[in-house]
Amino acid sequence: MNELFKTYQKEIEEISEYIFKNPELGLKETKSAKYLISILKKYGFTVEENYCGFSTGFRGEFGDDEGPKICFLPEYDALPGYGKNKDENGHACGHNWIAATTLGAAIILSKMKDKFNGKIIVIGTPAEETLGAKVDMVNQGAFNNIDIAFQMHLGAENNIGCRALAIDSLRFEFFGKAAHAAAFPEEGINALDSVTLMFAGVSALRQHVSSDVRIHGAIRSGGGATNTIHDYASCEFMIRSATREYLDKVTEKVINCAKGAALMTGCTMKLSNVDNSYDNLLNIAPLQNLLKSNLEKVGVKNILNGVKKGVGSSDIGNVSKAIPTSYCELEIETEPNCYVHDENFLKYANSSNAYKLIEQSVKATIYSSLELYNNKELLKEIKEVFQEINNKK
Ligand SMILES: [Zn+2]
Ligand SMILES: [Zn+2]
Structure with missing residues (x-):
């Protein structure tokens, strides 16, 4: 295995380098996808x-x-808003590293095919930062008949128990009636009032939800001319929770805030999705244990299982509800401390440190995969635990 890795190491590092140097936004990753396909x-x-x-x-x-x-x-x-003028894209989330580690594991496994029966599948998943293409892929059955999914991400610690919150990302549009704001205000219906009333409703709601919930909003359209009653205004909210089941209840309450705001002003309200809704990440203990033992085997130390703070959302949550999914983060040492999406993270995402972690990620993924290809009992146990967790909800 060490010899095999050495043979392909340079090419795997080049994947990281190429993607890093060609940062493209979600759904526009044309060069990157073409390169990985080739x-x-x-x-x-x-x-x-x-x-x-x-x-x-x-x-x-x-x-x-x-x-x-x-x-x-x-x-x-990649992500937008980096560089001197904040008009450049950058791989500040290290997705170049994910591309290198996943293809690296797949390529080397393909060279070890005499050691197992089974199939190696690589699914290129666009737009993790925005739309979340994995959600559509799950819905279209892309993961039907696949046994296990693997992915790792760079992070601030070594962690096999990462969390990802379920999220709904919604747009609320309010339609009123324009009128001169000084001469005929009684003729108008103010859509901006609906937006501000909705924000007030959501602020009150925050007191009555469990502590894992996060609700954040932005006004997208605050009306037109100041001397006109605004006939159109809109806002967006992201609503998150540790579980999809609870999130569904909270989201309904947020929607009720919008409905109430529309009722108060006499507006009509239109609801739509901004991006796909994500599920929370399911961790499967025997799969986590397998990965942990193989990470330790390749020299990864201080592996945590669980996070106390700093939890976001990812479309891999939906994959984890469809099939048993192994997701973990590997610590990239930064000086001073720096987290993904920070401009400074660009210094590390394709660094020699990141390359060292590519090696550990690829090797641990391959060792884990080989065990799963060859150990029917283990695969069965993982699937049973997965079913049990999925049925509990
Ligand atoms: Zn990100
Ligand atoms: Zn990311």
């Missing part, structure tokens, strides 16, 4: 392009139908 094809993977209706999505397969099917989930979208 590498998979070079190593004999059969690739379906434009996967699930996404021009930058793809699915690569290698191996046989007999035996387990394990998938690896590259991401390759």
Whole structure:
């Protein structure tokens, strides 16, 4: 394995480098997707392009139908708003590293095919930072008949018990009636009032939800001319909770705030999704234990299981509700402390430190995959625990 890794190490690091140097926003990751597809094809993977209706999505397969099917989930979208003039894209979330580690594991496994029966699947998942293409892919059945999914992310600590909150991302539009604000205000219906009343309602609601809930909003349209009663105003809210079940209840209350605000002013209200809704991340203990033992085997130390603060959301949550999913974060040492999405993180996402973690990630993923391909009992146990957790909700 060490020899095999050395053979492909440079090429795997080049994946990180190429994606890092070509930062593209979600659904526009054309160069990145093309590049990753070309590498998979070079190593004999059969690739379906434009996967699930996404021009930058793809699915690569290698191996046989007999035996387990394990998938690896590259991401390759960047973030906007970096550089001197804040008009550049940047891989401040390190998705270049995810692309390198997932393809790296898949390529090396394809060279070890004599050691197992089964299929290696690589699903290129666009727009993690925005739309969340994995949600559509899950809904279109992309993960049906796949046994296990793997992904790792750079982070501030080594953690096999990461959390991701379920999230709903909603747009509220209010439609009123324009009128001269001084001469005929009694003729108007003020849509901006609905927006401010909705914010007031949500602020009151925050007192009555459990402590894991996060609700944050922004006004997208605050009306037109100051001397006109605003006939249109809109806002967006992100609503998050530790579980999808509880989030559904909170989201209903937020929607009621909007309905109430519309009723108070006489506006009509239109509700739509800004981005896909994500589920919370499900961790499966025997899968976490497997990964932990293999991370330790390749020299990763101080591995935590669980986070106390700093929890966001990711579309991998939906994958984790569809099939058993192994997601973990590896600590990238930064000086001073620096977190993903920080401009300074760009210094680390493609650094020699990140390359050291590529090696550990790829090796631990391969060791874990080999055990899953070859140990039917373990795979069965993981699936049973997954079913149990999924049925509890
Ligand atoms: Zn991110
Ligand atoms: Zn990320």
